[in-house]
Every structure is written in C-alpha cells, then in structure tokens.
Amino acid sequence: MTADVIVVGGGHNGLACAAYLAKVGRRVVVLESQGVLGGLSATEETVKEAPGFQMNTGALDLVFSNSDQSVIEELDLARHGLRFAIADPWGSYLNPDGASIALWRDPARSVDEIRRFSSRDAAAFERLNLLFTDLWLAVRPYLQDHPTRPSLRTIGQMFVHLAKGRRSFRPLLRMLMASPEQLIEEEFEREEVKALMANLASWSMLPLSEGGSGGVLAMCSTYFNQKSSRPVGGTGSFAASIAQCVRAHGGTIRVDAPVAGILVSADGAAEGVELASGERIKAHHVVGAIDPQRLMCDLVPSSHVPARTQQELRALSNLRWNIGVFKSDAALSHRPDLVGGRQELWNGLLFLGPTLDYIKRAQLRAAAGQIPDTYPQWTALPSVVDRTQVPQGSEGETLFLAMATVPVQIEGSEWADEAEKFGRQALGFLDEHAPGISDAVIGSFVRTPDDYHAMAGRGNLYHADMTLAQLGPWRPTPSLSGYRTPVRNLWHSGSGAHPVGGLTGWSGRTTARTIDAELGGSAKRLGARRRIPLRIAR
Incomplete structure (x- = not known):
C-alpha cells in the first residue's frame, strides 16, 4: 500500500500534521527515530535510581495552545486523554537573599508584586504588558495561518487589531527593533526586576544585546493572556494525546524507525522514504517535521537540492x-x-x-x-x-x-x-x-x-534562530518558507517552520491544511480559510 502522507518526526508538530490529515481520511504514517514520541517535548523516566519519576525532555508549559482555534479543542484532545494542571504563580524571580517577585496568572497581582520594589517599575511592567498584548492580538491570526498566503479573514483581523491598537504601533515597532537589554535598561530601575526580565529573554538563546530581538519579552503577556497550563503526566502527554487522535482516525505510528533518506523520483518528486533498516515505504507526499538542515542536507540527495537552497541553509542562523x-x-x-x-x-x-x-x-x-x-x-x-x-x-x-x-x-x-x-x-x-x-x-x-x-x-530547540530575518514569510529560509520545499511533494514542518517554536501544533496544522488542499481537499474540512498570495522575494 502507498500512503497518502508519510510524516518524518514524531514530535508534537509532526503528530498534529498527521492527526489533521488522518481526521479527513488521509492514509498517514508517522515515523519517529526515538523510542518515545514527543521529540523535545517528550516525558521519560531518565533517572535510573528513581523509577517512576517522570522527567520532561525540554519543555514544561503549554503557553499558546489554549488560544482561540486551539489544536486541543479542534482535535478533541481531552477525549484522547489530555488533562491539565494549573501552576500559579506560573513563574517567579528569587534572589539568594530571599527577595522574590511572583508572576501570577492575574496580571494585576503580578504588578502588585513588582510595586513592592518600585512603583515606577510596576507602571512600566503594566504598560509593557498592555503593549505586548496589543501585539499578540494583532499577530495571532497570522501565526495561525499560512505565512506566504494568509487568508482574507486573517488580514482583516490583523488590520482591525492594528487599528484598535494604533497608538501602540509606534512604540511596539521600536521595541521589536531594539535589544532586550536596551528595553530593560530603559524601562526598569530595580535590579530584581531587570534580572527577572533578562532571565525571561535569555531563552531566545540570543545575546541580550542582540538588536531586533526585543519582542522576546512579549513572553510575559502570552503567559498572562493565554493562561498557560501543564499537561498532567508531563509535556509528553500532549504528544501522546495527539498520537491517540492519529490512531483513532486510522493513522499508523512507528517508533524506533529512523529514516535514512527521502526517496526522490527521476523527475524530482518525493515518493517515500528509506529507513535505516533498509525498508522502503512509498507515499504520495512526505513531510519532514524535523529541523530544516537535517531534512534538506542529510535526508534529501544533494542532486535534488537547488544551489540556492543549499546556500541559504549554509547561511541559516542556527x-x-x-x-x-x-x-x-x-x-x-x-x-x-x-x-x-x-x-x-x-x-x-x-x-x-x-x-x-x-x-x-x-x-x-x-x-x-x-x-x-x-x-x-x-x-x-x-x-x-x-x-x-x-x-x-x-x-x-x-x-x-x-x-x-x-x-x-x-x-x-x-x-x-x-x-x-x-x-x-x-x-x-x-x-x-x-x-x-x-x-x-x-x-x-x-x-x-x-x-x-x-x-x-546544533541542539536548537527552535530549529532556527528566531531573528526577524527568519520569521514569517522567510522562516526558516526564503526557499523553504510556506512549508513547501524545492523538491515536489516534500514538505517541511516543525519548530523551524512558521510560526515559531513552542508547544502549539500550529505549524503541523497549517502544513496539513496545505497538503490536504494539494490533494484536492476542501478548505472547510480542516478549518482553512480562503487565501491570497503575498509576493515574497525568494
């Protein structure tokens, strides 16, 4: 049997892609190289001296997944076993001298915590949270849509939010262009508050002095606005529930199944994969839900990768x-x-x-x-x-x-x-x-x-640095943006694809919608919207 779609990579995005496709009747096979699903969001017993203690591989909270158009709701993951525990406060600064600032799910309560140190800093924190909330509301529709062909509805929603928050646009634009360090030094006076914000920003894995990365401070507002939650049983439970959804709709999932290469026909179309064991599996489409360099440089024969794409991947900021x-x-x-x-x-x-x-x-x-x-x-x-x-x-x-x-x-x-x-x-x-x-x-x-x-x-949790030049219609590179690769019927998904890293499943979902449309599916089946192309230089 030839599958409709093979998904290489059993992380949450690969599984989400498979689940959406299986849900509309596509024959899907997921291949995961490790013995456990979830990728960087897996949960395992890693401490041999303590059986039964479950450890999270790389992530802890689901920050964005509770937003409108949630993968959790659309795939009915509660029915497939997903439950949540609530952490409140969700995060806190703590100094060895005992000084602390708790960040509660209620932003006003967090502002009160900061006010104990500085009224000026509390006001600045509150103002920044409002600004970043405006930013989040404006860009969220785009983050959940196709990066180079957003729908008319998405564009309309973005303009509505931009119009409502137009007074925020100018300071927000500067914040996005600035470095986290610059914003922190400008806005706050107490070292405790500066350290809190710097620690939040550090997880971009970019220097705090890196210009154009000030937007990482928006993390606070997403925690507040999306009411982040923890999957009961660890983050691996998120992947496990999506996997259960895949199986419930007839999809096949295999672990301990490392892929050695993508099979490409003489006319340049992906037609399946070859496993490290030598087994070959044929498919009409292949999705690489892995980092872009591994997909295009290690799995695809170099003769099928255009020189331009190879240059972009060599230059990729990772x-x-x-x-x-x-x-x-x-x-x-x-x-x-x-x-x-x-x-x-x-x-x-x-x-x-x-x-x-x-x-x-x-x-x-x-x-x-x-x-x-x-x-x-x-x-x-x-x-x-x-x-x-x-x-x-x-x-x-x-x-x-x-x-x-x-x-x-x-x-x-x-x-x-x-x-x-x-x-x-x-x-x-x-x-x-x-x-x-x-x-x-x-x-x-x-x-x-x-x-x-x-x-x-390179161990990048996001598969590609989250710099302005590697976001949106250019993520991860111009010739790989929009999930489509230069190899016909080969697609790229995952944290290195639009929108960004994080436990959302949005990349996998939009990839699935794009492939289903390619296979002749109706946009309404997967909740896709009517799209218009953006003219993006490649």
Whole structure:
C-alpha cells in the first residue's frame, strides 16, 4: 500500500500534521527515530535510581495552545486523554537573599508584586504588558495561518487589531527593533526586576544585546493572556494525546524507525522514504517535521537540492552565537524549603539569576566557547502541581533545571568531560535558593548541547534562530518558507517552520491544511480559510 502522507518526526508538530490529515481520511504514517514520541517535548523516566519519576525532555508549559482555534479543542484532545494542571504563580524571580517577585496568572497581582520594589517599575511592567498584548492580538491570526498566503479573514483581523491598537504601533515597532537589554535598561530601575526580565529573554538563546530581538519579552503577556497550563503526566502527554487522535482516525505510528533518506523520483518528486533498516515505504507526499538542515542536507540527495537552497541553509542562523541549552533532571527525596519562606513559588518556574549582569556574563562566556562561572537558570519542581509525575504515595519531587546560557561548543574541551562538574555547580547555585536541595538528590540525569544536537541540528530547540530575518514569510529560509520545499511533494514542518517554536501544533496544522488542499481537499474540512498570495522575494 502507498500512503497518502508519510510524516518524518514524531514530535508534537509532526503528530498534529498527521492527526489533521488522518481526521479527513488521509492514509498517514508517522515515523519517529526515538523510542518515545514527543521529540523535545517528550516525558521519560531518565533517572535510573528513581523509577517512576517522570522527567520532561525540554519543555514544561503549554503557553499558546489554549488560544482561540486551539489544536486541543479542534482535535478533541481531552477525549484522547489530555488533562491539565494549573501552576500559579506560573513563574517567579528569587534572589539568594530571599527577595522574590511572583508572576501570577492575574496580571494585576503580578504588578502588585513588582510595586513592592518600585512603583515606577510596576507602571512600566503594566504598560509593557498592555503593549505586548496589543501585539499578540494583532499577530495571532497570522501565526495561525499560512505565512506566504494568509487568508482574507486573517488580514482583516490583523488590520482591525492594528487599528484598535494604533497608538501602540509606534512604540511596539521600536521595541521589536531594539535589544532586550536596551528595553530593560530603559524601562526598569530595580535590579530584581531587570534580572527577572533578562532571565525571561535569555531563552531566545540570543545575546541580550542582540538588536531586533526585543519582542522576546512579549513572553510575559502570552503567559498572562493565554493562561498557560501543564499537561498532567508531563509535556509528553500532549504528544501522546495527539498520537491517540492519529490512531483513532486510522493513522499508523512507528517508533524506533529512523529514516535514512527521502526517496526522490527521476523527475524530482518525493515518493517515500528509506529507513535505516533498509525498508522502503512509498507515499504520495512526505513531510519532514524535523529541523530544516537535517531534512534538506542529510535526508534529501544533494542532486535534488537547488544551489540556492543549499546556500541559504549554509547561511541559516542556527545558534549563531554558540549559546545553547544544558538541562539536569533530578529525583528528590522531598520538597526543600525556599529562602524567604514563600513555598508557593514552587508551583511554577523559578527564574534564578540575581542581576542582569550575572545573566549577561554567562551568555558572553558561552559565546566565547567558555564554560560559564555564573548559573542563571529556569528551575521547577513539576511534581508539586502534578503528583502523577512521581510514584503514588511518594513524598519526592521531580526537578527540572534548565539553562539557556551555555556554549554549544567548548573551546579546548568537550561536554562529555565537563557535564558532571557543571551540573554540580548549577545545582550548587540552586542550593543557595533552596538550602539542602543537593542533599535531597536521589539521582540525576543531564542533557548537554551535544545530547540536544542528536535530536535537532546544533541542539536548537527552535530549529532556527528566531531573528526577524527568519520569521514569517522567510522562516526558516526564503526557499523553504510556506512549508513547501524545492523538491515536489516534500514538505517541511516543525519548530523551524512558521510560526515559531513552542508547544502549539500550529505549524503541523497549517502544513496539513496545505497538503490536504494539494490533494484536492476542501478548505472547510480542516478549518482553512480562503487565501491570497503575498509576493515574497525568494
């Protein structure tokens, strides 16, 4: 049998693409190289000393997925087992001296937290949140639509929101062009507030001084406006529920099925895949829901990739600054106390790093290929709000400790030689905020940039840097934008495709709509809108 569509990659976007296609009767096969679904959003038992403790590979919260036109609702994922736990506060700044700022799901309550430090900073935070909310409302329809052929409805909605928020447009435009550091220094006076905002911005994996990346600070407003939630059982439950939807509609999913190459016919059309085992599977269309460089440079025969596309991929900004992610999972015997006594801060993420300069120092050392001697981190005990992540009856906790301020490549050394020591140092810094946490560790498991590289090119969680030149109609590159590749019937989806990274499924959904239309499907079947082409130079 020839499948209608083969999806290479069982991350949440690949699964979403498959689910939407299977839902309208397409014969779909999903091939995942790992033994577990979810990709960078998987949940696994990684700590061998602590069976039953569930750890999240790279993500923790679903920030955008609860917005209008949610994949969760459209695929009826609740029926397929998806449930949520609520973390409130969703994040907090904590200083070793006990000073803290909690970010609650209610923005007004968060503003009150900042007001304890500075009325000026509270007013600035509130104003920025309103500005970024205007931005979010204006761009959300486009993020959920086709990047080069948005619908008339999408364009109309964008203009309506831009008109309503026209007074915000000028300051917003400048914010998007500025660097996070510039905005933070201009808007805030207290080091605690500056550090909070800098820690949020650091997860773009771009230097805080990088111009054109100020928009990453909009993350706060999306947490507030979308009411971020945590899947019960870990982020892997999101992928698992989508997979269940695929199977319920007749789709096939295979794990431990690494693809060695895309089969391309003599006339330049994708016609299936060859697995590492040598098995060949034929299909009318193939979707690469993986990073673009791996898809086009490793899986497609180079003779079928135009020179222009090869040039674009060589020039692709992909962790260009050598700043990547280090993560440590740990099983804890109990829940430690936090300095300052605010145990409710364990409900969400802890943003640790006392000052903006402390965070910048880690970034600068990473960019130079040096192991940081400062340890800004996003840390959480996910099991505090979701006891399914630890064995029944256990008093233990799961520790999520992640840093996006480490070198991808170390000058004069290797991560294999540095990981254990660096993990201890990062945990030692956490111990300054949660005394005794080091002694509570039952066992741990670290992931370095090398480990993430095995899952995505250079270990980039977003598959391509989120710079202005690599967003929208140019994401990830001009010749790969709009999900279509230069190889006929081969498509690109995932975090490196429009809109951006994050647990949404939007990229997979729009890819599915585009392919279904190519196969002669009605736009109404998958909720697609009538489209008009944008003239984008390629």
